[in-house]
Amino acid sequence: EVQLVESGGGLVQPGGSLRLSCAASGFTVSSNYMSWVRQAPGKGLEWVSVIYSGGSTYYADSVKGRFTISRDNSKNTLYLQMNSLRAEDTAVYYCAREGGIVGANPWGQGTLVTVSS
């Protein structure tokens, strides 16, 4: 079964750091595009970052320079390192296998990140 499971969310103070993980099963992370998408409480979806199978990475302007997407091929896991966190980064973070023109599928269940003092 193709599945994604996120972990690593929690409460962090402004200016702090957190690393999210997304463990994949049923497919190989390194052979696919993988994305992170977030959703602030009561708000819409916001695309955050993508890593291509070749290793290229891209970011939304709102997180550029603060967040880093990466993967560990041996663990078949995607990561999002989040530094210099702000209150506006509070959201549920989803990972997804990104298909580009064929869309993102599947998605993980999401992990909540709360940035607050």
Added chain:
Amino acid sequence: DIQMTQSPSSLSASVGDRVTITCRASQSISSYLNWYQQKPGKAPKLLIYAASSLQSGVPSRFSGSGSGTDFTLTISSLQPEDFATYYCQQSYSTVFTFGPGTKVDIK
């Protein structure tokens, strides 16, 4: 970055109604347009990809059309399980922006 808009932002409809949601891109994105359905507390679900291709397992009452900058999602006969929020997303550029969403609720 490519900006996506959707209209309406919300609508009220009855079971059996035909529902149409529009998505517009700030520049041409060819057919690189996907539609997602999201229910409260759940992850988004892919409905339509490449503007008009139905994702496997999605009921045929869902359809998509358009190319370039203007796109449409149509639900031919609204069912109780279709009450949700719908998002379009462009995958043309390296920054895959979403539209703001359209909430479909019960009239």
